[in-house]
Amino acid sequence: MKYFKMEEFECRCCGKVRFTENIEALVENVLDPAREKLGMAISVNSGFRCPRHNAAVGGEPQSQHMVGEAADISPLKSGSKLEQLVTVIVEQGKYDQVILYPTFVHVSWKKNGTNRRQILKKSGNGYQRLSKG
Numbered sequence: 001m002k003y004f005k006m007e008e009f010e011c012r013c014c015g016k017v018r019f020t021e022n023i024e025a026l027v028e029n030v031l032d033p034a035r036e037k038l039g040m041a042i043s044v045n046s047g048f049r050c051p052r053h054n055a056a057v058g059g060e061p062q063s064q065h066m067v068g069e070a071a072d073i074s075p076l077k078s079g080s081k082l083e084q085l086v087t088v089i090v091e092q093g094k095y096d097q098v099i100l101y102p103t104f105v106h107v108s109w110k111k112n113g114t115n116r117r118q119i120l121k122k123s124g125n126g127y128q129r130l131s132k133g
């Protein structure tokens, strides 16, 4: 946890943060290295979500946000390319899923279990696969 604070991952509706060991693993394996290489601050738009908040924002029922394995992030500097952030994460090589959305990047990391190494792009109602994964 070099560049991020646990408070940034608190649920946006209730301020709770759970599964902090998973969040720490996400930061140490994915977010801190990405921040270092990108050379600019990264904002956490959504970190941990309680089940109620996850439902409220239309998250998937089994969303990794509910177990601290996922974050939606974007470079803090406006005008920065999200594609660049995706590239940096992929080049680091440690990720479970990286999903490029129009206004943010969803990234996940499994502390326990197999990381799928999927790169996807949100497209209409579905996802377009950018990697073999």
Ligand SMILES: [Zn+2]
Binding pocket: 011, 012, 013, 014, 015, 016, 049, 050, 052, 053
């Ligand atoms: Zn909540």
